[in-house]
Amino acid sequence: MQIHSLGLEDFCEDEYSLIGIHTALEDFKLAYLLNKNLGTSFYKSREDLNFENQQKKASFSIFNYASTKYDFDWFLIANSSKRENQTELNELLLTSETKTYLIPEKKKVDFFIKISGDLAYSFVLETVGKIKNIDQVITSYSIDKNTLKSKDFLIF
Template identity: 45%
Template sequence: MQVHTVSFDDFSCTEYHIFGIHSALEDYQLAYLLNSFLSINFKRCKDDIDLKIKANEAYFPLYEYTNYQTDNSWFLVSNVYKTKIQGDNLGLFSESETRLFLLPEKKKVDYFLKLEGEFTQHRIDKINEVINEIPQVITSYNIDTNTLKSKEFLIF
């Protein structure tokens, strides 16, 4: 009997690019601005990315846009999930805020933009340039996917 092993590469798109976006905007506000500036049409996915991190449930909002003419898919996902913890042993303050991260090694990144499909380097640079022109975006940059330890969380 032949055994087939499944690897991470079986589930991931071979051609994708990831941008890190720093912004204090809410996810829906950033999606709206990206739609406006890039002439795309992000829509909120029915299901968020659900993870259990350190005994806490975390839900990361996910937005998707598919261009059927070029066969490209775009995904916008928040890197931060904020949850409030209530307890009697917190002293003067009865609740505390905890932040959980989709990719813990990139804690300073607020959002990830994942582009799947074929993109020229010129197109990638142009997308990054346009994102950086949005006044509410602090910065945006391309992330080398080979440096990510938790990239399996970016499979959607």
């Protein structure tokens, strides 16, 4: 009798495509331009993507869109989180800024679009092309999620 066992990775592997975007735009302005050019309806999530450990707190903005036509969930996620630190030294208030990255190996990427579902690669390339046509976007491209060390941060 043959026995089949399931590992934890069989349950945790979420099928999604990932697009990286380089731009100097604010998150809400990028969401607006994506809505205009892709025909999406991104809206600000009620809560940001928050991470906390002993040394750091990081909060990454996230926008959602649920496609009823294709039954895909889209997420626009900021890759960086800035936090101001204030210290007082001899009656002088010093301010420094700490920048934390959601995916540290992709520090140059400003935003990610995560599209949940089993997508045709041609659909992803078409979406990337439309994003590249936005004047304020420097570039965008598809990212192979299997090359990321920190891909677990994209599971939510």
